[in-house]
Amino acid sequence: MQVLAFVNQKGGCGKTTSAVHLAGAFARLGLRTLLVDLDPQAHATLSLSCAPAEGEPTVLDVLTGGARADAALFAAPGGVWLLPATIELARFEEESERVLQPERRLAAALEELAGIFDVVLLDCPPRVDGVLAKNALRACDTAVLVVETGAFALQGALKALVILEELERELEHPFDTRVLATLFDRRVAFMREVLVALELRFGAGLFDTVLRQHEALREAAALGAPIQVVDPASDACLDFDALAAELLSKRLVARASNTAVTSRV
Numbered sequence: 001m002q003v004l005a006f007v008n009q010k011g012g013c014g015k016t017t018s019a020v021h022l023a024g025a026f027a028r029l030g031l032r033t034l035l036v037d038l039d040p041q042a043h044a045t046l047s048l049s050c051a052p053a054e055g056e057p058t059v060l061d062v063l064t065g066g067a068r069a070d071a072a073l074f075a076a077p078g079g080v081w082l083l084p085a086t087i088e089l090a091r092f093e094e095e096s097e098r099v100l101q102p103e104r105r106l107a108a109a110l111e112e113l114a115g116i117f118d119v120v121l122l123d124c125p126p127r128v129d130g131v132l133a134k135n136a137l138r139a140c141d142t143a144v145l146v147v148e149t150g151a152f153a154l155q156g157a158l159k160a161l162v163i164l165e166e167l168e169r170e171l172e173h174p175f176d177t178r179v180l181a182t183l184f185d186r187r188v189a190f191m192r193e194v195l196v197a198l199e200l201r202f203g204a205g206l207f208d209t210v211l212r213q214h215e216a217l218r219e220a221a222a223l224g225a226p227i228q229v230v231d232p233a234s235d236a237c238l239d240f241d242a243l244a245a246e247l248l249s250k251r252l253v254a255r256a257s258n259t260a261v262t263s264r265v
């Protein structure tokens, strides 16, 4: 089971969009795919039209030990499994002060799911040094640093990399860091320059696949399903298929499990 954390301290750079539709691409390929919403904004949960009812377990209960991970799984559209969040997840930051090694909670919970899923995608909040992102980094094999091909992209990415390296040491958990360029528009000369700068700086650390801007992705978020469900023949789907294929070919994700996924749903 390979775990990918979608991170950046910058807000609105495409973390959730990248994680949700890449999850859709893996699920379409037949991989057992879990998306974990680690953001109190709950945008990944909303993007998959899941809204846990009052009293239903969420990722907060899993982190605080109130529920097992497999009891909190939702079957989301497109064959993706979701560990949902609500705004209540914001409480974990405060509650974690009373817990020993709170940043290890997610890793421990995911261990219970090993063998059930092939790939786990973690959608992080726009903050890398909070306890939620630390849980993601402590649990992940690969940190996917999502970089919008806009102003200050390189500077922002370099700052984020420094923080990620510090956290790798602090958490005593080595992970691979890769850069994913997104929200790209080839018609904009400035964006082409940003992409060249990212290629020069990160080399093989930058994914060959660049996620382009697609209006269909904004619509998919509103419709509450992965793009593979909303518009399976779209160009946006091609981007996520290419990224999934690249992750598989680079062995950052592997097809491994034969066990059926079960849940209370």
Ligand SMILES: Nc1ncnc2c1ncn2[C@@H]1O[C@H](COP(=O)(O)OP(=O)(O)OP(=O)(O)O)[C@@H](O)[C@H]1O
Residues within 6 Å of the ligand: 010, 011, 012, 013, 014, 015, 016, 017, 018, 039, 041, 043, 124, 125, 126, 182, 183, 184, 211, 212, 213, 214, 215, 217, 218, 221
């Ligand atoms: N490739 C894309 N094409 C078109 N729109 C996109 C793309 N990626 C993201 N967006 C849009 O940009 C906005 C921000 O994207 P998203 O929510 O994925 O960012 P985020 O990094 O998760 O934000 P936050 O830091 O608040 O969690 C959303 O409105 C989303 O629909």
Ligand SMILES: [Mg+2]
Residues within 6 Å of the ligand: 015, 016, 017, 039, 043, 123, 124, 125
């Ligand atoms: Mg987000």
